[in-house]
Amino acid sequence: MSPSTVLPLRAALVAALAALAGCATPTGAPALASFVVVGVDGGAVARVLTAGASCPTIRIDGFDATMAVRSPAQTVAQRPTVSAPADAKPSAFPVLACEAAIPAGTAQASVAGQALALPRAQPNRIVVIGDTGCRLKKTGGEDYQACNDAAAYPFARIAALAAAWRPDLVVHVGDYHYRENACPPGRAGCAGSPWGYGWDTWDADFFAPGRALLKAAPWVMARGNHESCARGGQGFLRFLDPRPLLPGRDCDAAANDAVGDFSDPYAVALGDGAQLIVIDTSNTTYRGLAPTDPRMAKYADSYRKMEALTRNAVYSMLVEHHPILGFGAIRGKDGEVVLFNGDKGLQDAFGAVNPALLPPGVKAVLSGHVHLWEQVSFASAHPTQFISGFSGTAEDTVPLPAVLPPGAAPAPGAVVDQFSSWVGGFGYMTMERAGAEQWDVKVWDTKGAVRNTCRITGSKSVCAVAKVD
Incomplete structure (x- = not known):
């Protein structure tokens, strides 16, 4: 596939993300952590952990989209662990874990004005x-x-x-x-x-x-x-x-x-x-x-x-x-x-x-x-x-x-x-x-x-x- 074909396809994908999100505008949910994970087939995923009530907006090459909820804020009941029950407790996760795939070829991505490091x-x-x-x-x-x-x-x-x-x-x-x-x-x-x-x-x-x-x-x-x-x-x-x-x-x-x-x-x-x-x-x-x-x-x-x-x-x-x-x-x-x-x-x-x-x-x-x-x-x-x-x-x-x-x-x-x-x-x-x-x-x-x-x-x-x- 030639570069002249790849670039329009990537732009279309980013635009589709924005459309699915209703062309959202940036939100100010506080980010407790933001980073990029590289995974299967080298695909990059942006992650944000936030104390906000909803996931923030990610900006990818000038287009905005709301990040998806990966896991909600919740407390998980105590389960068997390597420790004795008296030395364990329920797992409290009072944060949203949010994520968004970063299309290959992305030049810039940011959340709440903070640039993400890209592969x-x-x-x-x-x-x-x-x-x-x-x-x-x-x-x-x-x-x-x-x-x-x-x-x-x-x-x-x-x-x-x-x-x-x-x-x-x-x-x-x-x-x-x-x-x-x-x-x-x-x-x-x-x-x-x-x-x-x-x-x-x-x-x-x-x-x-x-x-x-x-x-x-x-x-x-x-x-x-x-x-x-x-x-x-x-x-x-x-x-x-x-x-x-x-x-x-x-x-x-x-x-x-x-x-x-x-x-x-x-x-x-x-x-x-x-x-x-x-x-x-x-x-x-x-x-x-x-x-x-x-x-x-x-x-x-x-x-x-x-x-x-x-x-x-x-x-x-x-x-x-x-x-x-x-x-x-x-x-x-x-x-x-x-x-x-x-x-x-x-x-x-x-x-x-x-x-x-x-x-x-x-x-x-x-x-x-x-x-x-x-x-x-x-x-x-x-x-x-x-x-x-x-x-x-x-x-x-x-x-x-x-x-x-x-x-x-x-x-x-x-x-x-x-x-x-x-x-x-x-x-x-x-x-x-x-x-x-x-x-x-x-x-x-x-x-x-x-x-x-x-x-x-x-x-x-x-x-x-x-x-x-």
Whole structure:
């Protein structure tokens, strides 16, 4: 189709949106958050969260249309969660979530006079962050992060620094929400923090601290285990998921979790033959999956759909929360560092379809879940793995070795060639296109200093520093 045909069609589509809205004039509903999500087939969706009684007007290339209600203001009855019933409560969402599709080729879009960041046909500068919420969880060790301390919970600073880098695209690899249980009395570090799964917690954990970065560029939003239906899934599906919000796929009723906890992979084109493929892994488990577990079939289906998507591009990067080819570490009872491998649930499900775990078209994997930064490259035919789970949540503290012990492998058959890590430091990762299958990676700290650099070439990568101190 020629440009002379495309432009009139796009103008007609925008005009049709305005006509359906009755040629609405701009409204002044207060926007609590406004941002752009990139989703299925790279389609862009404008989202606005507002305390107003109705959705605001969006202006697209000079035409006005009223945004559609994605989810109404409501309080959802308390449902079973990962917490004991006494440590949970109903989820209050006293905000409207509004949305509008942004036609491809749109030059300008705004809501209430505020410009929206629009996708580029070839994003060359990408920010990768993950695990950004502040951890408040009643566990055996009573894990309460000092959310009121900007040094202990630096996501707002990280978001501002990443925004100042002027990215074309932001990729969040999952786990936005962590404030699950109430801060205990006498804990000044988290005193007064909201908790639970409602709007106030989502605002404190993500929208307020992430505001600068939400305005800076469009986002690709992967789903983490903290956004499963038994955790923060209600907010994720209302606010961040790029797909339409459908009844029964909203995590409101536990009876529908077999639907709400899964979604199909989708691709986001990056230009020059490259693409992202985003997979929902929110309900996998590091313990592994039995052959009869229903999740085996669900994730096998995801694998097949991912493989089909890889045929549409020369170079695919997989975006999924749980690293299938990465390492973490714990301390054994004797105090020695013990490595743990990639996510066993995904290895079981994907490996049942393909022992190599991933299609050959996947050249790199971007993940989170482990609260550190990490790079692994392989001598075997496995894609390079990056973990960017160090952007706000309480960090892992057990150090990874600069040199892995002989035979260490994150998955069966994966032969490690290059390995680099940073444990105990907060920050963010950037990727800058350097060629058709080349990306320059930088690892930044909360002072805006570069702590490591890497180069991705095809399915391999190498970093300047093996272990960031």
